[in-house]
Amino acid sequence: MKRVPKIVWSLLACVICIVVTAAACLILADSGASSDKYMEVIRVIETTFYQPKDTSSLEDASASAMVASLGDPASYYLPASEYEEYKLTLTNQYVGIGVTTQYNENYGYLTVLSVTPGSPADQAHVKVGNMIASVDSIDVSTYTPEQFDELLRSYDAKETEAEKYFTLHLLNTQGGKADAKMKCELIYAEPVVYYILDSDANKANSSSSVGYLRIRNFDDSAAASVKTAVAALQDSGATSLIIDVRDNTSGKPAEMADALDYFLPKGDLFLLRDRDGKETTYSSGSSYLNMPMVVLVNENTTCAAEVFACIMQQAGVTIVGRRTPGSAQSQVIVELSDGSAVRLSKFEYLTPDKKSMTDLGGVTPDIASYQIEDSDLDVQLEAAKDALH
Incomplete structure (x- = not known):
């Protein structure tokens, strides 16, 4: 076999390098263009703006704007200075x-x-x-x-x-x-607040008391707190329950599913679907809370709480309040190298028949009720009491 001259091997190596480099450039063309534009704007600001600016503040602002451009209120950027505090809120x-x-x-x-x-x-x-x-x-x-x-x-x-x-x-x-x-x-901070409502109906019939349960979020330990609270209300004589998820904007699918499992009989509760179409189903067991219930919602009932209200309504529980937004997704937190983080909607919630909150247009209350501005009276809570009686 003839020996291949060194010059041929050298030329072949050069050709391979050129091909690999060209392929890499094609793959990174789109992201590279974006990166170049970003760096160009940074340089222009640093060299042209009339006052010196801290580069880190520019980076935070640009990261925040990028996530905001997704048009999803549940997705946002967290600077390092805010992220540590945010992590605490997830554990209440x-x-x-x-x-x-x-x-x-x-x-x-x-x-x-x-x-x-x-x-x-x-x-x-x-x-x-x-x-x-x-x-x-x-x-x-x-x-x-x-x-x-x-x-x-x-x-x-x-x-x-x-x-x-x-x-x-x-x-x-x-x-x-x-x-x-x-x-x-x-x-x-306890994720739930609960007490026996001191209503005229309760006074007239002490054997028929209404328990009030406000679920502030579905973050860590929320489901366990819900169960403890309902048991305490029952021990105090509650025979019916008002569950308030108004202004509840945070939560984890597993915590919300655990709470639903406690309230509802056996069956599929909801699904999570990712961008690739992969689905995960959450179901409830056979035991459940057998007592009359009403759920309170408003325009700030979002994410896990919106799905909670939707599934409760489909199970026959009366919903009172204002229509929910209709955009329930589940989010993940991605930590960045500088200690900041990005919160992004990764999963879409679906009902057992695979309808999203967007498809349904949110949760439409069975009994519409609107709060009165500058009034101490909780009109929606009063409407929930009436719905039970």
Whole structure:
């Protein structure tokens, strides 16, 4: 056999390199063009804008805009500074003092609506109805609840332990004053709220009590909390149940399925379908809660909660409130290398007959009810009571 000259091998290697490089360029052409455009805009801003700009803020803004361009409100970008806090919310935890607040227009202050037992606020003797005039020397009389929470978290971000403490200057409606010193801690927020409704019907017939169960989300431990709450309501004499999923915008399919399994008899509950058409079916077992139920929804009942209401309605449970949006998907979190993350809708929820919330146009209530602005009366809750009786 003739020996092949080295020059031939060299030429052959060059040809292979050219072919591989060309193929790679073709494969990456689309993404490369996008990357080049992105870097070009960054360079133009860095060299032309009249003020210097931090590159990381530009990257965050561009990432946020890219996800927002999908047109899906449930998909969004989380900067590294927000992602750690977001991960806590998925486990029903947050950094704070354990109060919920609302602006009181009559007095012009934030008013404490609830205090979590055992929280820093509870230990410092903050009471429901207290009004918050200031935090240390910072006047918070014009703050929203969100601005107030952000201010408190800014103390938690300080370096020394002593700097993390602050003093709330409190007022009450009788003109009394009090100071409460504390610092933020990791608080567990129960995903459910429950109690026996003190209605006229309940008073007239003590053997027929209505239990109220608000499910704030379907995140970690929600289903277990639902079961515990319903058992407690039954022990307190509840013979019927109002399940409130208004403003419930977060949840995991498995938690929602576990809750549905508790309420409904044996059968398929819902399916998840991904972009490739792969489907996963969730089903319920034979045991179920045998008591009259009504579900409350509104225009902010989304994602897992919207599917929950849809499946309950298909099982014959009366739905009261406002029509839901009709865009239920399940999301995943993709962590990025710099500590930020992208939350993206990955699965579409389907009913057992394979209809999506978009196909159905959302959940149409059996009894439509609208809240009255600037009214303390919960009209929808009253309509739910009437539906039970």
